[in-house]
Amino acid sequence: MISQLVQLVVSGLALGAIYALIALGFVVIYRASEVFNFAQGELLSTGAFLMVALCGAGVPWALALILAMALTGLLAAGIERAVMRPLIGRPIFVSAILTIFVGFFLRAMVIIIWGVEPRGMPTPWETTGVIELGEARVLWNSIGSVVAGLLTLGAFFLLIRYTKLGVAMRAASADQEASLAHGIPVGRILGTTWFLAGMFAALGGVFLGMFPSSVDSNLGLIALRAFPAVILGGLESPLGAVLAALILGVLEVLAQAYLNPVMGHFGHNFHGVFPYLVMILVLIVRPYGLFGHQEVKRA
Amino acid sequence: MPTRPLLTRYEDDLKLFPDRWNLIGLAIAIPILLAYPFLANAQWLTVGNLAWVTVVGAVGMMMLTGFSGQISLGHAAFLALGAYTTAILGEQFGLPFWLGIPVSGVVAAAVGLAIGPFALRLEGLYLAIVTLGLLFLVNHTLHSLPDITHGSIGIAVPMHTWFPAEGTPSPMGTFAQPLELGPLALSFERKLYFVFLALAMLVTYVGVNIQRSNTGRSMMAVRDHDVAAAVMGVHPARAKIISFGLSAFFAGIAGAMFACQQQYITIEPPFDLNMSVQYIAIIVLGGVGTIFGAVWGALVFVALSPLAENLFDALKPHIPLLGGLSSAQQATLLFSLIVVGFLIFEPLGLFGLWLRIKRYFLAWPFKY
Numbered sequence: 172m173i174s175q176l177v178q179l180v181v182s183g184l185a186l187g188a189i190y191a192l193i194a195l196g197f198v199v200i201y202r203a204s205e206v207f208n209f210a211q212g213e214l215l216s217t218g219a220f221l222m223v224a225l226c227g228a229g230v231p232w233a234l235a236l237i238l239a240m241a242l243t244g245l246l247a248a249g250i251e252r253a254v255m256r257p258l259i260g261r262p263i264f265v266s267a268i269l270t271i272f273v274g275f276f277l278r279a280m281v282i283i284i285w286g287v288e289p290r291g292m293p294t295p296w297e298t299t300g301v302i303e304l305g306e307a308r309v310l311w312n313s314i315g316s317v318v319a320g321l322l323t324l325g326a327f328f329l330l331i332r333y334t335k336l337g338v339a340m341r342a343a344s345a346d347q348e349a350s351l352a353h354g355i356p357v358g359r360i361l362g363t364t365w366f367l368a369g370m371f372a373a374l375g376g377v378f379l380g381m382f383p384s385s386v387d388s389n390l391g392l393i394a395l396r397a398f399p400a401v402i403l404g405g406l407e408s409p410l411g412a413v414l415a416a417l418i419l420g421v422l423e424v425l426a427q428a429y430l431n432p433v434m435g436h437f438g439h440n441f442h443g444v445f446p447y448l449v450m451i452l453v454l455i456v457r458p459y460g461l462f463g464h465q466e467v468k469r470a
Numbered sequence: 471m472p473t474r475p476l477l478t479r480y481e482d483d484l485k486l487f488p489d490r491w492n493l494i495g496l497a498i499a500i501p502i503l504l505a506y507p508f509l510a511n512a513q514w515l516t517v518g519n520l521a522w523v524t525v526v527g528a529v530g531m532m533m534l535t536g537f538s539g540q541i542s543l544g545h546a547a548f549l550a551l552g553a554y555t556t557a558i559l560g561e562q563f564g565l566p567f568w569l570g571i572p573v574s575g576v577v578a579a580a581v582g583l584a585i586g587p588f589a590l591r592l593e594g595l596y597l598a599i600v601t602l603g604l605l606f607l608v609n610h611t612l613h614s615l616p617d618i619t620h621g622s623i624g625i626a627v628p629m630h631t632w633f634p635a636e637g638t639p640s641p642m643g644t645f646a647q648p649l650e651l652g653p654l655a656l657s658f659e660r661k662l663y664f665v666f667l668a669l670a671m672l673v674t675y676v677g678v679n680i681q682r683s684n685t686g687r688s689m690m691a692v693r694d695h696d697v698a699a700a701v702m703g704v705h706p707a708r709a710k711i712i713s714f715g716l717s718a719f720f721a722g723i724a725g726a727m728f729a730c731q732q733q734y735i736t737i738e739p740p741f742d743l744n745m746s747v748q749y750i751a752i753i754v755l756g757g758v759g760t761i762f763g764a765v766w767g768a769l770v771f772v773a774l775s776p777l778a779e780n781l782f783d784a785l786k787p788h789i790p791l792l793g794g795l796s797s798a799q800q801a802t803l804l805f806s807l808i809v810v811g812f813l814i815f816e817p818l819g820l821f822g823l824w825l826r827i828k829r830y831f832l833a834w835p836f837k838y
Contacts, residue, residue, distance in 0.1 A: 207595045207598075254810065254814070257814050258813070258814065261817065263594065263595070264539075264541055264594070265754075265813055265817065267541075267595065267598070268750055268751070268754055268809075268813065269809075269810060269813050269814075271747050271750075271751075272751070272805075272806035272809050272810050272813075273806075273810065275802050275803070275805075275806040276803065276806045276807070276810070278799075279799055279802065279803040279806075282799065395602070395743065398599045398602065399599070399603070401599075402595075402596055402599045402600075406595065406596070435614075436614040436615070436616060437610075437611075437614040439613065439614060440610065440613070441610070443606070443610070444603070444606045444607055444610045447602075447603030447606050447607065448603070448607070450599070450600070450603060451588075451600055451603050451604075454591075454592060454596065454600060455588060455591070458591040458592050458593075458596065459596070460596075
């Protein structure tokens with residue numbers, strides 16, 4: 172019983188770590204430019220496919236990971252420069268819609284280049300290897316995604332807290348005009364945020380594509396399941412998004428194990444909508460998320 | 471660019487047909503629309519039917535997102551509710567379709583009105599994601615009631631013209647049978663076309679009337695600045711809830727029409743996020759905030775998918791990689807390119823394009 176719980180919590184945390192990487196990608200872009208990037212999921216699957224392709228070409232795993240992250244980041248920055256930059260100053264609605272279609276486009280490109288058949292994601296450890304924690308058996312892949320997620324998140328918080336770039340990013344997200352007046356190259360900062368978001372997406376994609384799932388063109392749909400984490404944490408708060416992602420990941424796995432079987436017909440696939448249910452209930456009480464702050468409106 | 475000529479009287483602002491060009495256009499359009507089902511081949515007749523369904527759905531989307539500025543990713547949920555209401559009423563109770571369609575609208579509107587108050591507290595993207603959650607919840611509920619919706623197997627949609635008498639089994643309803651009317655052979659699809667044309671016309675007329683009435687103007691005031699609107703005596707909460715209800719009502723009707731057109735429906739696809747996004751794209755393509763945009767966006771969108779098929783068939787021999795895409799993905803690809811282009815270069819969509827053309831001819835021979 173306990174061992175099952177441990178097993179579930181760890182795999183929930185692994186799922187949550189991937190949600191956190193996706194959610195962080197959303198939040199980074201949203202803070203900087205108030206754009207909700209619906210293409211994040213497709214960036215994730217692009218990253219995963221790049222990783223598979225690079226490993227297939229014989230590049231060592233660690234180098235392939237870095238390359239896949241960098242390439243996806245560059246792709247994201249390129250999208251920002253080519254498509255999003257002309258829309259600065261237009262309603263956020265327009266840019267958010269645009270990213271949906273950028274996502275469709277990326278997805279079509281992934282299918283054109285790599286086809287639709289699923290592939291296995293190479294891992295540096297044994298692909299289906301497990302580790303015994305007491306009586307619980309936990310996949311190495313789960314441990315790997317939690318560790319990679321935490322390391323990246325830590326690095327990101329150090330970056331925005333202590334580096335010049337991080338300060339510039341925070342300034343640009345607080346007030347673009349004032350930042351420009353202080354000599355911060357806001358355009359380049361926006362590109363950087365998209366680069367970071369692309370990197371997070373690729374990392375999430377690599378770990379998401381590992382056993383027990385595989386890399387196929389539907390991988391990007393995971394982003395739909397990460398939305399509640401972003402909203403629940405409050406759109407502007409990276410810390411909130413990460414916490415909400417971990418909580419929702421664990422809740423989802425627990426719901427799948429304990430709630431689905433007792434709910435009859437309604438329980439079938441109930442874990443898929445459970446995060447949304449939690450999100451809606453929280454938003455009724457706190458309409459700006461757990462860590463977001465209410466905007467003061469002036470007439 | 472101003473979206474219309476300068477008006478000096480309130481009466482001009484409220485006119486149904488602002489200038490005589492609208493009337494001339496209508497006079498030309500009506501005979502063409504009536505003759506269309508006899509001129510088009512089977513494929514384009516289906517396209518025509520789908521186009522009217524989409525027009526109704528797009529007018530509903532325009533109410534919510536175009537007029538009152540509430541971004542919703544849950545439009546497909548209301549279409550699904552409408553479609554399943556019609557299907558279940560027809561299958562279980564033998565209700566005639568002309569009763570089923572308005573009842574579907576009412577059911578969807580009831581859900582929309584129930585959601586409205588929750589939506590009041592949310593804004594922008596929070597609302598978008600919550601309505602997306604609503605879509606997932608509605609679809610999940612439809613899946614989990616297999617006794618009446620038949621779950622993922624799908625459900626047949628009978629179209630009865632009258633309450634069927636006991637013991638006369640007609641599984642697809644009497645409307646599905648072809649009809650000879652003098653020299654005109656009215657197949658099921660053609661009959662459907664005229665019903666849908668009438669419905670789409672009616673909904674467009676109602677839409678235009680809402681746009682130029684107090685209700686529509688208060689929605690637009692809330693969209694443009696809700697605090698300022700409230701200061702001027704508009705009730706923002708009421709305007710938003712009304713727009714939710716109206717939007718859901720039209721979406722429900724569109725869903726019911728869609729079900730009748732398909733004759734057999736499943737939950738996902740078609741009622742998924744893709745459909746919601748398509749409706750958003752339609753109103754963006756047509757021009758946000760105008761009924762003109764909703765109608766033309768819908769017509770162009772529906773006509774695009776057979777065109778995309780032809781285009782890709784022509785391109786395939788030259789570009790080898792395109793073969794991997796399904797026809798739906800081809801249409802999506804073409805459509806995303808077009809919408810991205812419009813968003814970047816012509817924010818007012820087809821409506822903006824139309825304004826430019828009109829402006830050019832009105833000002834001719836001067837540039838502006």
